[in-house]
Amino acid sequence: MSMKFLIVGGGAREHAIAKRAAHYYTVYAAMPYRNPGIAHLSEYKITDILNPQKVADYCDEVSPDMVFVGSEESLFHGVSDEIIKRGHLCIGAKQKAAEIERSKAFMRRLLEKNNIHGSLRFKTFTDVTTALKYIEEYAGSIAIKPARQAGGKGVKVIADLQAYLKDEKKDAKKKHAAQIVKDHLSQDLDDQILIEERVEGVEYSLQCFTDGKNIVPLPLVQDHPHAFEEDIGPETGGMGAVSGRGQLPFINKGEYKKSLEIMEQSIKSVKSETGEDYFGVITGQFMLTDKWGPTIIEYYARLGDPEAVNVMAILENFDEICEGYINGSLAKIPAEVKDSATVVKCISPKGYPNQRSLGKGKKIYVDIKKIRELGAEVFYGSVYENGALLTGGSRAVEIYAEGDSILEAGKIAEQATQYVISDWKLFHRHDIGSQELLDKRMRTAQRARDVYQYRAEHNLIGRNIDWIPGIGRIET
Amino acid sequence: MAGVLGIYAFEEIWNVSRFLYYGLVAIQTRGEEFSTLSTGNQYIIGEGLPDTLDPSGLKGQAGIAGVFTKEEGFYFDDEISVLYDGSIDVKTLVHQIKNGDKIEDVLSSLEGAYALLVLKDNVMYAARDPRGIKPLCIGGIGFDMAVVSSESSALDVIGAEYSRDIKPGEVVVIDQFYIESVENEPFSQAHCAFEFVYFSRPDSQVFGKSVHSLRKLIGETLHPQDADVVIGVPETAIPFAMAYSGKNNIPVDLGFVRTGRPTRTAIKPTQLERMIGVQLKLNPVRTAVAGKRVVLIDDSVVRGTTMRNTVSLLRRRGAKEVHVRIASPKLVAPCPYGVEVPTRDELIAADNTEEEIARIIGADSFSYLKVDQLKELIGLPVCTGCMTGKYPVSTGSGVYPAEPTGVKTTSERAAEVST
Numbered sequence: 001m002s003m004k005f006l007i008v009g010g011g012a013r014e015h016a017i018a019k020r021a022a023h024y025y026t027v028y029a030a031m032p033y034r035n036p037g038i039a040h041l042s043e044y045k046i047t048d049i050l051n052p053q054k055v056a057d058y059c060d061e062v063s064p065d066m067v068f069v070g071s072e073e074s075l076f077h078g079v080s081d082e083i084i085k086r087g088h089l090c091i092g093a094k095q096k097a098a099e100i101e102r103s104k105a106f107m108r109r110l111l112e113k114n115n116i117h118g119s120l121r122f123k124t125f126t127d128v129t130t131a132l133k134y135i136e137e138y139a140g141s142i143a144i145k146p147a148r149q150a151g152g153k154g155v156k157v158i159a160d161l162q163a164y165l166k167d168e169k170k171d172a173k174k175k176h177a178a179q180i181v182k183d184h185l186s187q188d189l190d191d192q193i194l195i196e197e198r199v200e201g202v203e204y205s206l207q208c209f210t211d212g213k214n215i216v217p218l219p220l221v222q223d224h225p226h227a228f229e230e231d232i233g234p235e236t237g238g239m240g241a242v243s244g245r246g247q248l249p250f251i252n253k254g255e256y257k258k259s260l261e262i263m264e265q266s267i268k269s270v271k272s273e274t275g276e277d278y279f280g281v282i283t284g285q286f287m288l289t290d291k292w293g294p295t296i297i298e299y300y301a302r303l304g305d306p307e308a309v310n311v312m313a314i315l316e317n318f319d320e321i322c323e324g325y326i327n328g329s330l331a332k333i334p335a336e337v338k339d340s341a342t343v344v345k346c347i348s349p350k351g352y353p354n355q356r357s358l359g360k361g362k363k364i365y366v367d368i369k370k371i372r373e374l375g376a377e378v379f380y381g382s383v384y385e386n387g388a389l390l391t392g393g394s395r396a397v398e399i400y401a402e403g404d405s406i407l408e409a410g411k412i413a414e415q416a417t418q419y420v421i422s423d424w425k426l427f428h429r430h431d432i433g434s435q436e437l438l439d440k441r442m443r444t445a446q447r448a449r450d451v452y453q454y455r456a457e458h459n460l461i462g463r464n465i466d467w468i469p470g471i472g473r474i475e476t
Numbered sequence: 477m478a479g480v481l482g483i484y485a486f487e488e489i490w491n492v493s494r495f496l497y498y499g500l501v502a503i504q505t506r507g508e509e510f511s512t513l514s515t516g517n518q519y520i521i522g523e524g525l526p527d528t529l530d531p532s533g534l535k536g537q538a539g540i541a542g543v544f545t546k547e548e549g550f551y552f553d554d555e556i557s558v559l560y561d562g563s564i565d566v567k568t569l570v571h572q573i574k575n576g577d578k579i580e581d582v583l584s585s586l587e588g589a590y591a592l593l594v595l596k597d598n599v600m601y602a603a604r605d606p607r608g609i610k611p612l613c614i615g616g617i618g619f620d621m622a623v624v625s626s627e628s629s630a631l632d633v634i635g636a637e638y639s640r641d642i643k644p645g646e647v648v649v650i651d652q653f654y655i656e657s658v659e660n661e662p663f664s665q666a667h668c669a670f671e672f673v674y675f676s677r678p679d680s681q682v683f684g685k686s687v688h689s690l691r692k693l694i695g696e697t698l699h700p701q702d703a704d705v706v707i708g709v710p711e712t713a714i715p716f717a718m719a720y721s722g723k724n725n726i727p728v729d730l731g732f733v734r735t736g737r738p739t740r741t742a743i744k745p746t747q748l749e750r751m752i753g754v755q756l757k758l759n760p761v762r763t764a765v766a767g768k769r770v771v772l773i774d775d776s777v778v779r780g781t782t783m784r785n786t787v788s789l790l791r792r793r794g795a796k797e798v799h800v801r802i803a804s805p806k807l808v809a810p811c812p813y814g815v816e817v818p819t820r821d822e823l824i825a826a827d828n829t830e831e832e833i834a835r836i837i838g839a840d841s842f843s844y845l846k847v848d849q850l851k852e853l854i855g856l857p858v859c860t861g862c863m864t865g866k867y868p869v870s871t872g873s874g875v876y877p878a879e880p881t882g883v884k885t886t887s888e889r890a891a892e893v894s895t
Contacts, residue, residue: 157618162635168494172620175489225619227486228655230639232616234486350653354486358653427654436640 009070012381024319052082118295122196146184147191201448212277240432250445290451343409350425356393362424376416478561479506502633564588589813608644627680666859666868695719707731766794780824809865
């Protein structure tokens with residue numbers, strides 16, 4: 001009889017994990033609503049996945065060999081802690097360790113305190129008045145974020161480089177800071193607003209399995225946060241993601257190594273800071289910046305979405321890794337991945353991301369047969385069933401395809417998008433996986449690389465040197 | 477002749493009016509007589525450069541703005557704001573859009589050469605004519621705004637990143653919730669060749685090419701001449717002179733110093749204004765030219781009067797010889813697509829050979845860039861109507877149009893639109 005695997009969560013990410021797990025295990029799922037993809041391949045229970053008792057009760061009922069907590073909010077609410085308390089093996093960071101994602105202020109302090117490469121300058125605010133005062137007096141090019149993770153929402157990055165547009169930008173910054181406190185008021189954290197220095201460059205995600213001592217990295221993936229074509233439009237949770245065969249073409253080996261080093265140090269620091277081994281999944285949302293080279297923008301205490309879909313589809317020894325967690329032998333198990341490039345395209349209803357209510361409850365039809373005929377696969381995200389399949393307002397469906405190159409995978413995924421239809425307007429990005437976009441990434445990465453290498457040669461990495469008339473040289 | 481700019485912010489926290497204003501300053505070289513700025517519910521019109529506009533009272537999440545060489549190319553009312561560079565039947569356009577017809581359908585039935593921006597019900601439409609005669613590109617500012625502009629330099633100035641050119645025949649619809657592209661069937665392409673020689677800023681990219689790189693190629697191609705110094709007429713002709721100098725191993729020097737603020741003399745509406753402009757603009761630097769054989773490079777010659785004045789100034793400062801090279805082909809016909817080329821009897825090149833022009837302006841030699849040379853250097857299908865009299869849009873090919881659509885008077889346009 002095969003082992004029992006229980007997944008907690010009901011999105012496309014959990015669908016991808018469950019689908020991979022189903023290759024080896026009998027899958028059970030605890031999800032907040034019926035995800036048709038997960039439902040199809042598991043025995044499941046619809047339950048409040050933020051309630052540790054309810055999830056743990058289901059675990060007791062199933063008695064799984066391992067539980068995998070996919071969703072960050074479950075981690076934040078201590079679901080892993082309760083599952084572990086009841087004696088189950090749980091792949092998913094405990095509440096204290098998941099703080100690295102929940103509190104962006106915690107994350108920044110951790111990096112700063114432990115002197116980890118890529119520590120951006122930041123300031124935290126517990127009330128909006130002080131934040132507004134700071135913006136009025138100092139803020140230049142900055143990122144303004146809710147201090148608590150809010151599903152990726154509420155982040156605003158403003159380049160403030162033109163003196164003649166300064167007032168407009170100051171105005172927008174203030175309005176946004178006020179909006180954060182209004183929309184994302186954190187009940188469980190003192191810090192409300194985080195302001196950090198803005199960096200630019202190319203983003204990439206490094207997803208890793210770890211038991212706190214050993215780390216199993218997965219291939220690099222690049223997400224596409226802009227809602228619309230050609231990197232225009234508001235920030236989303238990600239409109240799609242690409243991975244090359246093993247690596248991304250615009251990140252070199254040294255940069256990859258450095259990124260992994262940063263993650264190893266961060267995981268160790270979590271232990272020294274919280275006393276907890278980081279046991280679960282961690283994703284580094286990196287940017288190759290001109291200032292530091294590889295730089296952490298945010299940490300996730302779980303796999304990325306859509307990045308999880310890219311890697312789970314090609315991860316060929318997921319069972320060994322899971323059992324490595326059980327046996328404490330993770331050190332000996334590197335990830336074995338199929339030698340394919342992958343592309344994921346997310347299909348969202350009009351209204352996403354800025355007014356999700358607009359695109360909620362719309363009928364959506366997915367022709368799985370046609371999509372599979374193309375060699376592509378469907379993962380269900382923000383959809384639910386009520387007679388028909390209905391949209392939840394966020395990214396509804398994710399299309400996965402693989403190929404010998406990102407270009408080839410992109411073409412297949414693009415073709416497959418035509419088989420997801422709705423009476424409501426749906427959109428996705430045609431350009432994800434295109435040569436034009438890859439070329440652009442290569443150029444942006446090279447620009448950042450040229451500058452950070454210059455800085456490295458001149459011993460300037462991580463240093464800010466300024467000269468102010470009347471005051472003199474200031475070094476930080 | 478005009479320059480257009482549109483900005484759409486995806487969130488209400490932004491007011492785009494000042495972004496529009498500074499972006500407009502970046503393309504003010506495309507039209508100095510009228511400036512306009514609209515945020516849909518409010519609009520302002522200034523007689524002159526963008527600094528005649530005060531955007532401080534305007535608020536909006538989306539807006540469009542333009543600069544124009546005449547009182548034409550814009551239409552505003554309570555429902556709709558329209559701006560265009562080029563020529564199009566704006567009266568029919570406005571009428572049909574108000575009737576509820578889709579913009580792409582209206583455009584597919586209208587002849588014209590245009591970079592068009594429409595703002596209606598908080599939705600922005602950006603369109604290019606199916607031949608791609610006028611330039612228009614799109615980019616974005618972070619996660620906050622989409623920006624559409626005649627020239628990419630306006631994007632640079634307001635901190636936007638260039639994404640791509642809008643395609644010939646394409647209509648880009650920009651809404652708070654999506655950006656959609658509708659593509660009408662493109663015709664055979666005919667990009668305005670004059671954008672490369674004269675209109676666009678050298679720091680812009682138009683029709684997918686760097687303007688500056690192309691101008692350097694043009695400078696290298698101009699007819700060689702044994703001389704002691706090369707000078708260019710500010711500002712457009714300086715890069716031509718630099719490239720000519722490198723190619724022919726003749727030192728380039730600072731030939732002129734400008735008096736007063738920069739202005740584009742060739743697109744001034746009256747002869748007196750042009751002459752005042754030129755005389756104020758160009759004071760030759762004596763030591764750069766005195767006792768020397770001078771190659772003088774300019775971007776264009778229309779009537780020849782300003783060039784004659786310039787050559788004479790150089791001789792009075794002691795130039796031994798003056799050889800004039802023009803970095804564009806001779807103009808022989810008007811432009812029906814909104815560029816102000818004088819009528820045939822005002823064009824020096826229409827009836828005179830290069831030798832005759834040299835004598836008229838008092839130069840030792842005179843030579844234009846040839847149309848075929850320009851075409852080859854650009855390497856794209858181009859419209860050379862003003863240089864050949866042959867137009868991509870049928871207006872009687874090869875025949876000098878008696879009433880080109882682009883040169884209707886202000887009052888005629890106003891009358892048409894208001895009816």
